[in-house]
Amino acid sequence: MDEEAFEPVEPEPEGRGGDEASSDVHTPLPPEEAMAEEGPEEAPALRGRHWGSAMAVPAVLLIVVMLLAIGMLRREEGRAPRPTPVPVTPAATTFLFCSDCHADLDRSLREHAVLRFTHERHFAIGVSDCAVCHVANTHEPDRTNRPTMVTCFQCHSLEEGGRAPGTCTLCHPKDLDPSPRTHRAADWLPVRHGDAALADPFVCATCHQQRSCRSCHGLELPHPSGFDERPHAERFFEDPALGDRCHPRAPLVGRDACDRCHHPQGPEASTWIDWHPEVVRNRGAATCFRCHADQTCRTCHRQGPERFTDDDLAADRALLLASPQPSAGAEGG
Secondary structure (H helix, E strand, O other), X not given: OHHHHHOOOOOHHHHHHHHHHHHHHOOOOOXXXXXXXXXXXXXXXXXXXXXXXXXXXXXXXXXXXXXXXXXXXXXXXXXXXXXXXXXXXXXXXXXXXXXXXXXXXXXXXXXXXXXXXXXXXXXXXXXXXXXXXXXXXXEEOOEEOOOOHHHHOOOEEOOXXXXXXXXXXXXXOOOOOOOOHHHHOXXXXXXXXXXXXHHOXXXXXXXXXXXXXXXXXXXXXXXXXXXXXXXXXXXXXXXXXXXXXXXXXXXXXXXOHHHHHHOOOOOOOOOHHHHHHHHHHHHOOOOHHHOOOHHHHHHHHOOXXXXXXXXXXXXXXXXXXXXXXXXXXXXXX
């Protein structure tokens, strides 16, 4: 009896499963039964699948962005390295914004009162922009590079026919001493000004004309091209003391300016005045008279303890020229 009661119950899950299968295809179950059949664990699983789909989209986008970035980096690596930008800008760009800080361009000039200068006047007569007078790196961290007199004399000139006159009072007050402080030193004129002129003669030329140099030196300064060849020797023979003002000779002290070029192989501790007799004895005098005239010998030999006369010197010259020349291995001069 118990077995008969149990037998019809056993196939019931199969029947219900079959009904479930057919209802999936034909007739959906009511919501309550569907929830009962799926059980309480199925709903979170569905929500998890939706959440995973939502997260997949930004993940894919992130991967795409990373791949693009890697591709760009590889392309950059394949190109030649970019040159380092030069920290110098064109003058036109550099001076484009001067007025942003310098609304009153002449304020500092009025405060110092050393220049009778206005920007407006220069702009009015054709100065095109700031770059005409100012360098591109006008402002540096530790200093301001102001225009120099060399810049001014690109237009101003003391010579006739210049674009603008170069007289001092045109730009400076009458009571201003335009000379630099170096010029006021006691040793400036006799000693130091020659070194400064040789170092940078164009600085001197901004204020001094050629006649300023010639009034004392008797020569064009800086020397014209080719002067260091025959012309300088000719001028020396005319006036041996002419070059001493800039190129002092020190016959009793040490090697002089002439020795440095003409006898560079001579002993450092000996001067040419002491050394040249040895050269004449070893090499003869023929090479000496290629450059030196009789008066070169007279300059020294008519003085001193010998007191040679012109006849003595002429006889010595003839004797020296008639002497046989030494061998090539003799000491050079």
